[in-house]
Amino acid sequence: MSVIIELEDFSKETQLKIDKMLTFTPVQQKKFNQTFSFEPSETPVKCYYTANKKVHLPYRFACCLMNKIFNMETYPPLSVNKDLIFKYMIRILYYIFL
Secondary structure (H helix, E strand, O other), X not given: OEXXXXXXXOOHHHHHHHHHHOEEOOOOOOOOOOOOOOOOOOOOXXXXXXXXXXXXXXHHHHHHHHOOOOOOOOOXXXXXXXXXXXXXXXXXXXXHOO
């Protein structure tokens, strides 16, 4: 889950801070077993995504950064299919109302 925020909402300093906090660089271990021919990757892993002047931040990170709980007023849809019609009663409700 992520939160989409406009890049313009952040100052350049905040953008650099986010980049530093959400970019992980693998550490090369010197005591690796030499019998295997495995070499770990040295490319950094970014835990955020930017596109079209918007940044997708991890949900909990964005909540802590902005001191706000996002999407409290919206509820996720029950299904992607908007034409979904329930034809049967859930058994739990059936036993409650008996």
